[in-house]
Amino acid sequence: MDANIKWLDDPETFxxxxxxxxxxxxxxxxxxxxxxxxxxxxxxxxxxWQFKFAKNPRERVSEFYAKDYDSSSFDTIEVPxxxxxxxxxxxxxxxxxxxxxGKIYRRPAYALxxxxxxxxxxxxxxxxxxxxxxxxxxLDPALRGKQIRIRFDGVERAMYLWLNGHFIGYxxxxxxxxxxxxxxxxxxxxxxxxxxxxxxSTASWIEDQDMFRFSGIFRSVxxxxxxxxxxxxxxxxxxxxxxxxxxxxxxxLQLQGEKTGNVNIRVVDSDGNTLINETHPVAPxxxxxxQFLENIHLWNNHDPYLYQLLVEIRDDEGKLLELVPYRxxxxxxxxxQDHVVLLNGKRLIINGVNRHEWNAKRGRAIxxxxxxxxxxxxxxxxxxxxxxxxxxDQIPWYYLCDDNGIYMMAENNxxxxxxxxxxxxxxxxxNVPGSVPQWRxxxxxxxxxxxxxxxxxxSILFWSLGNESxxxxxxxxxxxxxxxHDDSRLVHYEGVCHTPEYREQISDVESWMYLPPKxxxxxxxxxxxxxxxxxxxxxxxxxxxxGMGSYIALLDKYPQYFGGFIWDFIDQALLVxxxxxxxxxxxxxxxxxxxxxxYEFSGDGLMFADRTPKPxxxxxxxxxxxxx
Amino acid sequence: MAYTNKLxxxxxxxxxxxxxxxxxxxxxxxxxxxxxxKLNGKEWLYREPMxxxxxxxxxxxxxxxxxxxxxxxxxxxxxxxxxxxxLTVDGQEFDELPIAPITNEFSDAVFATxxxxxYTFETLTVPSTTTSVTYEVMANGEIxxxxxxxxxxxxxxxxxxxxxxxxxxxxxxxxxxGLSGETYPDRMAGAKKGVxxxxxxxxxxxxxxxENGMHMETNNLIITRNTTQNNADHSHEPFSLKIKQTDRPFxxxxxxxxxxxxxxxxxxxxxxxxxxxxxxxxxxxxxxGGIDSWGADVEEQYHIPADQDIEFSFVLxxx
Numbered sequence: 001m002d003a004n005i006k007w008l009d010d011p012e013t014f015x016x017x018x019x020x021x022x023x024x025x026x027x028x029x030x031x032x033x034x035x036x037x038x039x040x041x042x043x044x045x046x047x048x049w050q051f052k053f054a055k056n057p058r059e060r061v062s063e064f065y066a067k068d069y070d071s072s073s074f075d076t077i078e079v080p081x082x083x084x085x086x087x088x089x090x091x092x093x094x095x096x097x098x099x100x101x102g103k104i105y106r107r108p109a110y111a112l113x114x115x116x117x118x119x120x121x122x123x124x125x126x127x128x129x130x131x132x133x134x135x136x137x138x139l140d141p142a143l144r145g146k147q148i149r150i151r152f153d154g155v156e157r158a159m160y161l162w163l164n165g166h167f168i169g170y171x172x173x174x175x176x177x178x179x180x181x182x183x184x185x186x187x188x189x190x191x192x193x194x195x196x197x198x199x200x201s202t203a204s205w206i207e208d209q210d211m212f213r214f215s216g217i218f219r220s221v222x223x224x225x226x227x228x229x230x231x232x233x234x235x236x237x238x239x240x241x242x243x244x245x246x247x248x249x250x251x252x253l254q255l256q257g258e259k260t261g262n263v264n265i266r267v268v269d270s271d272g273n274t275l276i277n278e279t280h281p282v283a284p285x286x287x288x289x290x291q292f293l294e295n296i297h298l299w300n301n302h303d304p305y306l307y308q309l310l311v312e313i314r315d316d317e318g319k320l321l322e323l324v325p326y327r328x329x330x331x332x333x334x335x336x337q338d339h340v341v342l343l344n345g346k347r348l349i350i351n352g353v354n355r356h357e358w359n360a361k362r363g364r365a366i367x368x369x370x371x372x373x374x375x376x377x378x379x380x381x382x383x384x385x386x387x388x389x390x391x392x393d394q395i396p397w398y399y400l401c402d403d404n405g406i407y408m409m410a411e412n413n414x415x416x417x418x419x420x421x422x423x424x425x426x427x428x429x430x431n432v433p434g435s436v437p438q439w440r441x442x443x444x445x446x447x448x449x450x451x452x453x454x455x456x457x458x459s460i461l462f463w464s465l466g467n468e469s470x471x472x473x474x475x476x477x478x479x480x481x482x483x484x485h486d487d488s489r490l491v492h493y494e495g496v497c498h499t500p501e502y503r504e505q506i507s508d509v510e511s512w513m514y515l516p517p518k519x520x521x522x523x524x525x526x527x528x529x530x531x532x533x534x535x536x537x538x539x540x541x542x543x544x545x546x547g548m549g550s551y552i553a554l555l556d557k558y559p560q561y562f563g564g565f566i567w568d569f570i571d572q573a574l575l576v577x578x579x580x581x582x583x584x585x586x587x588x589x590x591x592x593x594x595x596x597x598x599y600e601f602s603g604d605g606l607m608f609a610d611r612t613p614k615p616x617x618x619x620x621x622x623x624x625x626x627x628x
Numbered sequence: 629m630a631y632t633n634k635l636x637x638x639x640x641x642x643x644x645x646x647x648x649x650x651x652x653x654x655x656x657x658x659x660x661x662x663x664x665x666k667l668n669g670k671e672w673l674y675r676e677p678m679x680x681x682x683x684x685x686x687x688x689x690x691x692x693x694x695x696x697x698x699x700x701x702x703x704x705x706x707x708x709x710x711x712x713x714x715l716t717v718d719g720q721e722f723d724e725l726p727i728a729p730i731t732n733e734f735s736d737a738v739f740a741t742x743x744x745x746x747y748t749f750e751t752l753t754v755p756s757t758t759t760s761v762t763y764e765v766m767a768n769g770e771i772x773x774x775x776x777x778x779x780x781x782x783x784x785x786x787x788x789x790x791x792x793x794x795x796x797x798x799x800x801x802x803x804x805x806g807l808s809g810e811t812y813p814d815r816m817a818g819a820k821k822g823v824x825x826x827x828x829x830x831x832x833x834x835x836x837x838x839e840n841g842m843h844m845e846t847n848n849l850i851i852t853r854n855t856t857q858n859n860a861d862h863s864h865e866p867f868s869l870k871i872k873q874t875d876r877p878f879x880x881x882x883x884x885x886x887x888x889x890x891x892x893x894x895x896x897x898x899x900x901x902x903x904x905x906x907x908x909x910x911x912x913x914x915x916x917g918g919i920d921s922w923g924a925d926v927e928e929q930y931h932i933p934a935d936q937d938i939e940f941s942f943v944l945x946x947x
Contacts, residue, residue, distance in 0.1 A: 424922075514920040539920045542687035542834045546814030546916035547927045573835055578897055585897045588835055600687065603835035604921070615810030615832060615840075622818030 003160045003167045005057060008122040008201040011109050011432070014442045017169030019149060019179040021452035022233040022254070024395045028323045029227070040142045043223040045150075045193070050134035051077035053088040057123055057198070060130040065162035065194030071134050079133070080154070082363040083216035089129045089199070091574065093589025095210040095598035098418035099200075100127050102596055108205045108419060110438040111430040122200045131216055133195040139188050139223070147226035147257075148186045150193070152178045153394065154219030154364075158201035162194040172203040172442070175391035175413045176449045182223070205432050206443065209390045209415045209467070211356060211364075211602065212572060212589075218365040219394060227322040229257040229282055229313045234324065236309060236456045239488065240298065240332035244345040247296035247330045249276060253286040253311065261321065264312040269297070270305065282313065298344045299329025299458050301384040302628070304405030306458070327402060329458030333490060335508060340559045341490070341531045343407075343461070349555060350407060350563035351624035352385030353378075353606065354536055357393055360575040360586065360609040368396060373611055374569065375400050381606075381617055382624035387535060387565045390415045390467035392450055401459035408459040409492055409535070409565070412446045412478065414466025421468070426498055434472035447478040451485055462509075464535070465493040471502045479506045494535045511535045513567075517550035524558040534564030541604040545616035552623045563627070566620065572602035573609040586610075633767050634739040637717065639731040644715065646743055651769040651945060655745050657725050660710030662763060662771075667945060670856055670867045672795055679749060679759045679775060680792035680908055681705040683839040684890030689787075691921040698784040704751045706888060711758075712748035741767045755782050757934075761791065772874060774941035775911060783934035787839075790879075790910030792886065797855040799905040800866060801827045802882050806846035814915030814930040816844050829884045829905060837893040841881040842913055848872040848946065849880055851905065871909065872946035879910040911940025 007013040029040040052074045054060035063069065077086055084091045092099060100106060104127060109118040122128050139148070152159065156174040160167070166185045171178035199215035233254040240247055249267060263286045267276035275293055280286045297305040306327040313322040333343050341348045355374065359366045371394070378386070385407035388397075392413060401408050420428035433439040447465065454460060463486070465478045475493065482491045493507040510528065512520075513536035523532055538545055545566075554561050573586040586609055589597035603609075606617055638645030643663065644655045654664035661676030682705035685695040715722045718740045724730070746762040757780040764772040777789050803826075807819035810832060832840035852868045871880075883890075884902035893899045915930025925931075932938075 514924070516919050516924060538918045539688075540918065541691075541921040542836060542838050543810075543812075543832065543840055543916050544686065544688055544918040544921065546688075546812055546918045546930065548815070548918065549817055550927060571835060581897055583897060585895060586833070586835060587895070591895075600836045601921075603687075608833055609835075614834075616815060618809045618820075619815050619818035 001167060003162075003170065005123040006119065007170055008128070008158055008198055009109065009117065009119050011202040011438050011442055013170070014172040014203065014445060015170065015178075017180060018171050019181060021176070021449040023235065023456055024398070024453050025231065025234045025324050025326050025456070027227070027231065028325075030320055030323060034323060034325055041225040041227065043140045043143055043225075045135055045137060045221040045223060046079055048076045049079045050074035052132040053083065054130040054132070056126050056128055057130055060196070061132050064132045064134065065165060065196070067165035067192060074132075074134060077133070079135075079217045079221060080219050080365045081216060082214040082218050082365055083129070083131050083197075084214050085361075085363050085574070088131070089215070090594055091212060091592040092594035093212045093572070093597055093599070093602050095601055096417045096421055097596055098208060099204070099213050103127060107430050108432040108436075108439070109202060110436050111419070111432050111434070122198070122202065122204070125200055128198055128200040129215060130199075131197040133197065133217060135193040137191050137193065139186065139191070143223060143225040144188050148182045149179050149224050149226070150182050151222050151224055152217065152219070153221070155195070155197055155217050156199070156215045157203050157207060158198045160196040164192055172201060173413055173446055173449060174203070174207060175393075176446070176453060177395075205419060206414055206416045206439075206469070207391075208418050210417070210598075212574070214363050218363065226257060227313070228315065229255060229261050229321050231311060231313070231322065231324050232256045233452070234311070234326060234456060236326060236328045237488065238328055238330045238458075240296070240330050240344065244298070244332070245295055247293040249288065249291040249293055251288045251309065255282060255284055255286060258282070261313060261315045264314065266310045268308045268310065270307075275307070296330045299331040299405070300344060301405040301407060304403060305329060306402060326456060328456060329402065331458055333461045333488070335490070335531055338559065339528055339531050341509070341562045347559060348407075348461075348562055349627040350385045350533060350565065351382055351627065352387060352407070352409070352563065352565035353383050354387045354389040354565045354568040356389060356568060356570065356572060358570050358572050358609065360573060363574070366394070370611070371397050371400055375404050375406070377607065377613070378406060379404060381621040382628055383620070384624070384628070385409070385563075385565065387411060387464065389568065392454065395453075398454055398457045398459060402457050406459055407461050408457070409462040409464045410450060410454055410460045411464035412450050412466045414443060414446055414469050416469040420470040428470050431470045431472065433474035434470065435474060440474045440477055443474050444477050444481055447481045451482060455486065460489060462490050462492045465491065465506070467494070469495050471496045471499040471506055476502060476505045492535065509533055513537065514539060517554060520551070520554055520561065521558075524554065524561055528560045531560045531562055533562050536567040537564045538566045539604055540566060540568065540606055540614070540616060541601065545606070545619055548619055548623050552626060555627055566606060568604050570607040570611065571605035571609040575609065634741055635743060635765060635767050637738045637740050637743065638736075639726050639734050639738065641727040644743075644745065646765050648767065648769050653765065653771070655763065657713055657727070660708060660747055660749070661761065665944065667869060668867060670853075670861075671858065672869055674794040674796040674904055677761070677791050677793045678708050679761065680788060680790045680887070681751070681786055682887045683787040683914070684837060684887045686838045686916055687836065687921050688917040688926065692917070692923050692925045694785070694925065698787060700753045700784065701787055704753050707752050709750045709752060710747055711750045714746040716744040718742055753783055755780060757783060768947055769945050770947055771944040772941055773944055774939065777938040779934060779936040779938070781935040785914070786912065786932040786934055787914050788908070788910050789912040789932060789938045790908045793907040793909070794886070795851070795853070795905035795907065796857045797853055797904065798884055798902050799829055799851050799853045799882065801825060802849060802851045804843060804846050804849040804880070806843050806877065810841055811844040812842055812916045812930075813844060813913055814917065814927060826882075829882060829902065831883055831885065831896065831899070833896050837890045837896055837899060839887070839890070839916075841883050842879055842910070843881065844879045844913065845877045846873070846880055847877055849882075851882060851907065853905070869944070870946045872943045874941045874943060878940060878942050879913050881908045882906070909942055912938050
């Protein structure tokens with residue numbers, strides 16, 4: 001198969017040859033590697049890559065993926081990083097309007113008519129910047145002779161991949177891992193990997209998040225070798241019995257590779273006691289079923305107790321082939337007959353924040369230090385919950401939330417604000433995904449990927465279908481996907497508040513954003529049939545966060561109110577050198593001559609962009625401390 | 629002859645001088661206020677303290693149109709029209725300001741125990757209302773300052789009601805007894821009560837410069853500087869001014885910039901070099917709000933309605 005640039009125009013083509021999404025478990029060759037977190041099966045490709053930028057598809061370098069291509073004219077770029085922050089393309093911050101507002105007239109394919117394919121909309125788009133990336137590498141000796149795949153943790157917004165001149169695949173969905181099998185074309189030495197990254201595709205309509213608009217390989221890239229037998233997917237299902245004391249443990253393993261050997265599955269508590277220890281022969285599916293565990297230790301914000309799952313795969317001689325550790329927790333979330341949300345049988349209160357991934361110098365290419373620093377800030381300020389607005393985050397963040405008892409609303413990568421709201425008014429004439437058939441699979445796939453990747457994290461209490469995307473049959477399908485696959489979490493979606501006709505089909509909870517306290521109370525006073533939350537509230541732009549007490553007081557009056565997520569955690573501003581003063585200064589939308597812009601509207605954090613707290617933080621710490 | 633328990637009164641032809649042990653004040657008849665506040669030889673005023681009615685608009689203010697509804701308070705903050713001065717010495721009010729020839733019979737040795745001078749201003753609003761600022765100077769040098777805002781039902785809500793003092797040089801810091809951190813009427817529940825020291829004059833680095841640095845519920849405040857503009861002053865020893873509450877606590881901010889300077893900047897680095905200390909003592913502060921930043925107003929109980937009188941006082945050079 002050859003790559004086709006027309007895929008950029010086609011909402012029905014969003015993954016080509018991409019491996020199926022699976023759980024985010026790490027795997028090692030032995031216990032020592034686990035302790036050092038240095039798996040023999042992983043080779044990082046982060047670092048310097050060759051790079052060539054083009055302003056639009058017509059001007060891009062052609063066939064740069066050919067094995068003998070002369071790339072001497074290429075620059076170098078750091079992977080991961082944002083193309084714009086390397087100063088190839090203009091920085092732009094824009095909120096609800098689409099990035100090509102006032103520049104290009106476009107409509108989403110098929111939104112207005114089933115015949116309207118909008119061919120050329122992006123494949124020939126004047127604004128569609130292109131990054132050609134080349135990486136030359138030798139396989140680490142430990143990876144040679146094995147099945148090899150490549151994983152891109154995040155690429156905005158559409159990418160084509162070649163290895164040694166052969167087309168490998170195509171991916172969208174910028175914020176979830178994209179994996180491809182490289183085995184047929186990989187060599188021990190002198191491999192040439194080529195990635196062509198487009199800033200825009202049909203995905204741009206549904207990734208219209210309120211943020212700086214970047215592109216590029218902005219998260220890590222790794223080669224992953226497969227042990228002789230490999231756990232491709234892990235589905236841990238710890239459930240809590242009706243007495244909230246005992247647990248039932250299930251796990252399904254999907255295996256690949258050789259068909260011989262044994263799988264040992266152990267569950268160990270934090271004192272080192274082995275609670276489950278089963279060995280099964282290697283098979284495509286291996287399960288531990290309905291193991292009853294008496295007096296389990298429940299997981300919650302104050303006591304994020306995790307059990308250790310250890311899966312060992314050994315060959316017939318007993319040699320360890322693969323070790324998969326995973327820490328999981330027992331917790332139960334439900335809505336009772338009074339429409340109150342319960343966690344482990346007790347009322348759940350969300351003292352939450354929305355968190356974009358942000359680093360003032362690196363954009364969304366954030367570091368592990370940024371993540372651990374954010375968790376520390378959460379713990380210091382009684383923030384017990386996070387909404388991953390408005391896309392899945394880097395994988396380590398989910399583990400950090402498990403370890404630290406942070407309740408998570410795990411949101412899909414979906415926002416189509418520009419297609420249904422115009423100057424503050426609802427105007428959904430060309431809304432996608434809506435009920436447009438050609439936009440169904442792409443959004444269900446995003447739900448699937450979010451679920452499959454993160455399903456084992458106890459911290460996730462809510463799946464969120466997306467942000468500000470209105471509602472139609474396709475969002476119903478996303479809701480159905482989660483309901484069919486996961487009975488251990490609730491589903492959240494705010495957009496349905498604009499489409500009451502879908503209210504019965506979408507979202508377990510009533511969610512609004514920025515509803516004033518008096519109107520929240522109106523809902524709560526009138527026999528609510530769904531528990532209520534604010535997925536965004538207390539807009540912390542500039543000097544703000546006044547009047548928080550009016551919301552917190554409602555928690556004491558109405559058990560159906562279970563709190564909300566402050567907008568938001570950190571100012572999104574860029575630290576750049578000021579040519580006038582020579583100092584490093586914070587810059588926001590419009591400061592790069594970018595128009596249309598929404599200027600300082602991304603400065604809404606409880607934290608300044610340099611990760612120091614705003615003065616309002618002491619207020620949040622106080623109010624969030626009242627219902628810990 | 630020295631009266632340590634009395635004020636020395638110097639009747640000038642454009643000013644009134646008052647002095648005592650460690651202090652010397654000059655009230656201007658032409659410039660609408662206290663022109664000089666000198667303590668132990670150090671000048672504390674760059675220009676006369678004036679009523680202040682504006683705060684650099686917050687994102688929330690702009691989002692809900694408060695800046696547009698209340699724009700006339702910006703003019704009222706920038707310019708001041710003094711329409712009357714009343715002087716009372718030891719209970720005796722002068723019919724007209726005492727300059728020559730009325731004062732020709734006075735001498736260089738006039739003393740009093742209590743001097744009160746009241747400045748009346750007409751606000752530059754449509755319609756206008758009046759405010760008065762009264763300085764009551766005690767024999768020990770304490771000055772009780774009282775500001776009275778006369779409510780008017782046809783005026784828009786106020787951003788702030790206070791007095792602005794601009795001091796000649798940048799303070800090295802300040803100490804206060806009150807609430808921790810930056811607080812506003814609708815954002816002070818999380819603050820701790822205590823005594824706090826702040827180094828320098830930090831401007832909270834909001835992305836777009838705006839109102840910042842307010843401290844509600846303050847009992848007293850000590851500002852410390854170590855420089856003056858006096859070319860003959862070669863000392864860099866720190867010296868301080870203490871301000872304390874009267875019957876109830878006050879709010880204050882202590883920054884290197886006026887509201888107008890903050891309002892003019894779109895980035896923090898556009899603010900001018902810090903040269904002064906700008907102290908606002910406020911009797912009423914508008915909340916910052918937070919429901920959203922594109923329409924929702926500050927909750928009503930944290931507005932400053934224009935139709936009610938507001939009076940507050942504090943003591944300068946508190947002992």
